[in-house]
Amino acid sequence: MKDVLIVGLGPAGISAAIYLKRSGVDPLLIGKDLGNLELFPLPIENYYGFPEPIHSKTLVQNGIAQAQHLGIEIKKEAVIEIAEKDSIFYVKTAQNEYLAKTVILASGKKLKSFSVPGFNKFKGKGISFCATCDGFFYRRKKIAIIGHSAYMKNELAYLSQLNQDITIFTNGETLDETFPFLIVKEKITKFLGDQKLTGIKTSDGQIYSIDGAFVAVDSPGSLEFAQQIGIIVEKGNVVVDKKYQTNIPGLFAIGDIIGGKLQIAKAVYDGMMVADDIKRYLKNKNK
Amino acid sequence: MVIELTQDNFKKEVLESDVPVLVDFWARWCMPCLRTAPILEELALEVGDRAKVAKLDVDAIYQIADEYEIMSIPTLTVFVNGEIKEQVIGVKSKQEMIRLLGL
Numbered sequence: 016m017k018d019v020l021i022v023g024l025g026p027a028g029i030s031a032a033i034y035l036k037r038s039g040v041d042p043l044l045i046g047k048d049l050g051n052l053e054l055f056p057l058p059i060e061n062y063y064g065f066p067e068p069i070h071s072k073t074l075v076q077n078g079i080a081q082a083q084h085l086g087i088e089i090k091k092e093a094v095i096e097i098a099e100k101d102s103i104f105y106v107k108t109a110q111n112e113y114l115a116k117t118v119i120l121a122s123g124k125k126l127k128s129f130s131v132p133g134f135n136k137f138k139g140k141g142i143s144f145c146a147t148c149d150g151f152f153y154r155r156k157k158i159a160i161i162g163h164s165a166y167m168k169n170e171l172a173y174l175s176q177l178n179q180d181i182t183i184f185t186n187g188e189t190l191d192e193t194f195p196f197l198i199v200k201e202k203i204t205k206f207l208g209d210q211k212l213t214g215i216k217t218s219d220g221q222i223y224s225i226d227g228a229f230v231a232v233d234s235p236g237s238l239e240f241a242q243q244i245g246i247i248v249e250k251g252n253v254v255v256d257k258k259y260q261t262n263i264p265g266l267f268a269i270g271d272i273i274g275g276k277l278q279i280a281k282a283v284y285d286g287m288m289v290a291d292d293i294k295r296y297l298k299n300k301n302k
Numbered sequence: 303m304v305i306e307l308t309q310d311n312f313k314k315e316v317l318e319s320d321v322p323v324l325v326d327f328w329a330r331w332c333m334p335c336l337r338t339a340p341i342l343e344e345l346a347l348e349v350g351d352r353a354k355v356a357k358l359d360v361d362a363i364y365q366i367a368d369e370y371e372i373m374s375i376p377t378l379t380v381f382v383n384g385e386i387k388e389q390v391i392g393v394k395s396k397q398e399m400i401r402l403l404g405l
Contacts, residue, residue, distance in 0.1 A: 139391040148332035245337030
């Protein structure tokens with residue numbers, strides 16, 4: 016079992032890992048990609064120590080290389096589930112499952128959320144982010160699941176135990192597997208309904224009759240994923256205390272996902288600070 | 303103390319209450335619901351007589367959950383004078399719950 020498992024390979028996660036490693040704790044870093052900075056269009060000009068503007072992707076890659084030089088273990092895998100039982104965290108990726116005493120969520124924040132007309136209106140009235148919570152309400156109704164990744168497959172595996180009337184909406188993405196369900200590849204253009212969701216419209220003008228749409232579009236970076244674990248999310252941010260701890264003991268969050276300045280300098284600061292808090296937490300726990 | 307709602311006590315405890323009531327629609331199998339439970343306990347202690355804190359198991363008391371068209375859990379609903387005043391989904395902090403109660 017790991018003392019610390021960090022989700023996210025951006026400036027916050029890498030900094031936390033570096034500070035932990037140098038103070039004698041061996042963290043495991045997991046992340047599926049480089050996050051927002053990979054595609055950030057402008058060079059970074061305001062971060063300390065670079066006389067010439069540096070490309071954001073280069074900066075993140077350098078951070079990962081720096082962690083690797085220090086002997087920090089990095090897994091390029093997508094996290095699809097985090098569960099906690101008796102103070103042990105079970106972190107499931109598309110390939111493996113890892114156990115840890117503490118978890119740091121440093122998975123960033125999507126710059127753009129899933130914005131389609133009707134999406135916000137039907138949240139909780141047909142649109143759900145948690146199959147295990149809400150699948151029950153749709154046992155005998157028409158279900159849609161939206162997504163294409165390992166995360167979607169994990170949610171689908173649960174839903175298909177409850178109900179076989181499922182349509183998969185990949186929203187323009189391709190699936191690398193076949194399923195015994197109707198698969199719609201066109202992009203979703205509108206969620207339809209009056210008081211609650213009754214249908215989904217796609218870019219080819221088709222309308223599908225749907226009572227419940229389960230959103231599993233993305234990766235754990237999303238706040239929806241945090242909500243599914245039971246972390247308090249308010250005003251679009253994960254809520255943490257002064258020690259970066261969420262309402263779940265042993266589960267910490269840093270960087271963009273907790274809000275404040277969405278800046279590299281702040282993410283690095285969070286990473287440095289949480290390392291001390293984690294060390295203190297582990298020390299008390301092992302007493 | 304967090305009140306366990308039943309088919310029998312819902313009317314008296316919620317609809318006929320003199321003070322605002324926060325009702326948590328929940329179920330055992332829902333992980334975020336289990337995270338909400340300890341926050342409700344703290345909330346009940348803090349608000350004392352100024353409000354009631356209650357929970358309704360959507361599995362056992364599905365008739366009431368259906369009547370209020372609960373389609374996602376946890377759903378936190380604030381009743382004032384028998385009517386819904388606030389409704390949010392997901393785990394919320396104690397401070398946010400106090401705000402929803404209008405205290």
